[in-house]
Amino acid sequence: MKRRKGKSKFYPFLKNTVISYRWAFVFTFGLFPCFFSVLLSQPVNKSPKSEKDLNLPPWIGEFKKLDDEEYEQKKEGWYVTGLPLFGSDPVSGSGAGVLANIFFNGNKTSPSFGYVPYEHLISVGIYQTNRSAKSYYVSWDAPFFLDSPFRLKSYVGFDANQHNQYFGVGKESLSPLSYLERNQREGRTVRNAEYGDFENANQYVSNRGIGREAVSTQRNHEYIFETTYAQFSLDKTVQKVFRIWGGTELSKNIVRRYDGKWTEAKDPITSINVPVVEDTTLVTKDANAGKIIGERGGNINYLRAGIAYDTRDFEPDPDRGWLIEYNINRAEKTIGSDFSYLRHFFQVKNFYQPFPKLFEELVIAQRVALTKVEGNVPFFEYRYLYSIDGPFGGVGGQNTLRGYRTERFVGPVMGFYNIEFRWRFGSVEAFDSLFQFSLVPFYDIANVWDKMKEIKSTDYKHSRGLGLRIVWDQATVILLDYSRSREDSLFYLDIGHTF
Numbered sequence: 001m002k003r004r005k006g007k008s009k010f011y012p013f014l015k016n017t018v019i020s021y022r023w024a025f026v027f028t029f030g031l032f033p034c035f036f037s038v039l040l041s042q043p044v045n046k047s048p049k050s051e052k053d054l055n056l057p058p059w060i061g062e063f064k065k066l067d068d069e070e071y072e073q074k075k076e077g078w079y080v081t082g083l084p085l086f087g088s089d090p091v092s093g094s095g096a097g098v099l100a101n102i103f104f105n106g107n108k109t110s111p112s113f114g115y116v117p118y119e120h121l122i123s124v125g126i127y128q129t130n131r132s133a134k135s136y137y138v139s140w141d142a143p144f145f146l147d148s149p150f151r152l153k154s155y156v157g158f159d160a161n162q163h164n165q166y167f168g169v170g171k172e173s174l175s176p177l178s179y180l181e182r183n184q185r186e187g188r189t190v191r192n193a194e195y196g197d198f199e200n201a202n203q204y205v206s207n208r209g210i211g212r213e214a215v216s217t218q219r220n221h222e223y224i225f226e227t228t229y230a231q232f233s234l235d236k237t238v239q240k241v242f243r244i245w246g247g248t249e250l251s252k253n254i255v256r257r258y259d260g261k262w263t264e265a266k267d268p269i270t271s272i273n274v275p276v277v278e279d280t281t282l283v284t285k286d287a288n289a290g291k292i293i294g295e296r297g298g299n300i301n302y303l304r305a306g307i308a309y310d311t312r313d314f315e316p317d318p319d320r321g322w323l324i325e326y327n328i329n330r331a332e333k334t335i336g337s338d339f340s341y342l343r344h345f346f347q348v349k350n351f352y353q354p355f356p357k358l359f360e361e362l363v364i365a366q367r368v369a370l371t372k373v374e375g376n377v378p379f380f381e382y383r384y385l386y387s388i389d390g391p392f393g394g395v396g397g398q399n400t401l402r403g404y405r406t407e408r409f410v411g412p413v414m415g416f417y418n419i420e421f422r423w424r425f426g427s428v429e430a431f432d433s434l435f436q437f438s439l440v441p442f443y444d445i446a447n448v449w450d451k452m453k454e455i456k457s458t459d460y461k462h463s464r465g466l467g468l469r470i471v472w473d474q475a476t477v478i479l480l481d482y483s484r485s486r487e488d489s490l491f492y493l494d495i496g497h498t499f
Contacts, residue, residue, distance in 0.1 A: 055111040059149035061240035063311050063321060064115040070314075071114045073434050074474060076107045081433075081476040085127055090195075090490055091163055091397070091406045093131030099495060100124045101476055116143055117316050117475050125157075134160040143315075149238070153247075153390075155231040164225045165396075166283050169292060169382060170411035170450040174459070177487060182268045183217060195405060195488045205265045205276055215279040216265040219258035223283045225297075225380060226254040233304065235388065241311050245327075245388060247304040250336070255297040255380060257281050283379070294378020298338035303330045308388050312351060315389075316475045317497070319363050323349040325388050331381075341375025347387060349499060361424040367499040370415045372452060382410040395461075398492040399499075401446040403463025403485030411448030413455065418444050418499060422469065433473050440467035442481070442498075461485070469497070 066074065082100035104120040106113055120142050127135040137157030145152050167173040177194070179201035181187030185208075190197065205214045228251065235245030259280050264273040287295035306327025312318040329343040347369035353360055371385060383394030392399040396408030400416045420442040427436040444463045449455055465483030472478065481492040 056115065057112060057144070057147060057149075059237045059240060060112055060115050060144065061311065064313055066114045066314065070474065074113070075103075075105055076113075078102070078104050079473065081472050085125065085495070086493055090488070091131075091165060092133035092161055093129035093163075095127055095129030095133065097125065097127030097135075099127075103473075103475060112144060112147070117314055118143070121475070132160070132162040134158070144237070149236050151235045151237070151243075151245075153231075153233045155229070155390075158226075158228045160224075160226040162224050163222050164380070165221060165405055165407050166223055166281075166379070167221055167408065168282065168286065169379060170413075170448060171454075173409045173411060173448060174461070184268055192486070194486075203266050204268045204271075205274065206279065207268070214276055216263050216276045217279050218263065218265060219261075219278050220281055222258060223281065223380075224254075224256035224258075228252045231391075235308075241309055243308045243310050243388065245304075245306050245308070247302075248335075249300075249302040249304070251300045253297040253300060253378075253380065255283075255295060257283055257295070259284050286379070292379035293376060294339065294380055297380070298378060299336060300331050300339065300378070300381060301335045301337040302386075303332060303335065304328070304386065306345075306388060310388075312349075314474070317471050317477055318351040318365070319360075320352050321350075323347070323388075327386070327388065329386055331375075339376050339378050339381075341373060341377045341381075343371060343373040343386075345369070345371045345385060345387060363422040363424075365420040365422055365497075365499070366418065368415075368417045370413075372413050374412065377412070382412070383407040385414075395446045395448055398479075398481065398494055401444045401461060401463055401485075402442070402465055402481055402483035402492065402498070403444065403490055404461065404487055405490075408487075409446065409448045409461065411450060413449040413452055414446070415448075415455070416444065416446035418442065420467075420498070436471040436474075438469040438471070440469055440481075441465075442467060442483075444483075 080100060080102050082098070085097040085099040086095070100123070102122040103118045106119045120140070123137070123139045125135060125137050135157065137155060139155045140153070142152045144150070167175070176192045177198045178189060178191040179193055179198050180189055181201065183201050183204040183206045190201075202217045202220065206217050207214050229249060230251075231247065231249040233245055233247030235243045237243055258278040261278045262275060263278055265276050266272065267274050283292070283295055286292045304327060306325060308323060308325040310321070310323050312321035312323055326344070326346045329345070331337045331339055331341050333340050347367060349365070349367045351363055351365050353363055355362065373382065385392050385394065394407045394410045395401050395414050395416055396404040397406030400418070401408070420440050422438045422440050424436055424438045427434060429435075442465055445460050447460045463483050463485035465481055467479065467481035470478040477496050479492065479494045479496060479498065481498070483490050483492070
């Protein structure tokens with residue numbers, strides 16, 4: 001997903017968002033493993049400085065320097081990594097499209113050539129699935145724009161999904177899956193179910209009793225969502241390692257529900273498909289009960305600001321370094337938004353080589369993140385997170401908790417931790433391009449809460465799996481992941497690292 005992708009004075013704001021954050025959670029699941037990694041890691045030898053290095057702009061850190069082999073492999077000028085795009089996600093379905101990444105790397109006479117992943121990246125994507133999901137976008141990224149400490153990013157796009165998930169907000173969404181056998185009131189109740197069995201049971205007609213109409217519950221936990229959006233951000237590198245940034249986003253969002261729509265469901269006796277209407281969906285029930293707002297969509301316009309400590313050596317595929325970030329996203333009626341609320345987002349990413357001299361092809365990657373949102377939040381925005389690296393979805397799916405369906409869990413407070421062991425086991429040169437291959441075992445853990453004070457060290461959701469990464473000409477990463485959780489076994493095919 002590209003986009004989806006009460007008043008307070010200064011002192012309460014500071015108190016509620018900085019002091020009362022559960023730093024024990026952050027330290028336990030993120031900072032401690034990261035600090036421990038630093039103790040294990042060893043300094044990486046750099047090549048001696050050349051005359052070009054001496055002319056390096058003062059805002060680019062030495063830690064970003066490519067090693068000699070990577071420097072020689074990096075292409076000059078313009079090049080394209082356009083490819084047919086294939087994807088697989090259990091919610092949006094299997095799809096195909098076209099992705100074109102247009103890079104401009106400059107040339108080796110530039111002092112910064114050996115330090116930046118590219119000077120310009122223009123991405124154009126067109127993608128559709130067999131479940132009617134659509135994604136069209138154009139993006140532009142220009143780090144150190146025109147040899148300055150500024151970076152510009154922009155996105156324009158349209159996303160549509162006919163099967164967005166909704167299992168409630170906060171603790172409600174954490175409830176294990178359960179169903180009635182063959183969806184009948186007199187059937188056996190199955191708890192702690194797997195998603196496939198849950199779906200199969202809901203394919204049967206639900207008989208609501210004598211004198212009441214039989215209905216389908218296949219779309220009870222789904223809604224239709226469409227968004228048209230435009231994003232822009234500008235950040236400035238300060239003292240080589242800090243990035244101060246701000247941005248904005250405008251979006252128009254449409255929500256449609258399946259209530260009363262005609263469909264086909266299986267007869268519980270014959271298993272023959274019969275025409276029925278969809279029952280009242282959970283989105284409608286929660287909206288009628290006053291639990292959520294935004295059941296018809298609306299315009300969401302943001303202002304954003306943040307600060308980051310960034311020492312990653314090569315941003316598209318890091319071997320070492322840190323990203324420590326805090327940002328705020330404010331939706332505000334005064335700039336045309338239909339809702340007003342504030343999101344705080346904090347994350348730490350760490351990449352390190354535990355044995356750089358003996359086994360430099362192994363990189364351990366970790367991320368811990370915590371987010372809190374407060375105000376009049378439409379239900380579909382709980383799942384929408386934004387970092388300095390770009391937007392991604394809530395807890396569940398390829399971005400955060402693999403092994404669970406996309407955005408399976410959402411709430412006012414969400415936290416997650418990921419660890420990957422990226423072992424580069426081979427490379428090949430073909431068609432004037434370099435392809436590098438990495439095997440990636442991984443483990444994910446996450447939870448959601450209604451309030452910050454409810455954060456504790458138990459009842460987390462877990463998943464684990466194995467992935468393959470194909471890195472094309474250093475800056476394009478193709479991801480293939482298989483993951484397993486208590487609810488599901490899922491396969492993902494996408495572009496870019498999970499984090």
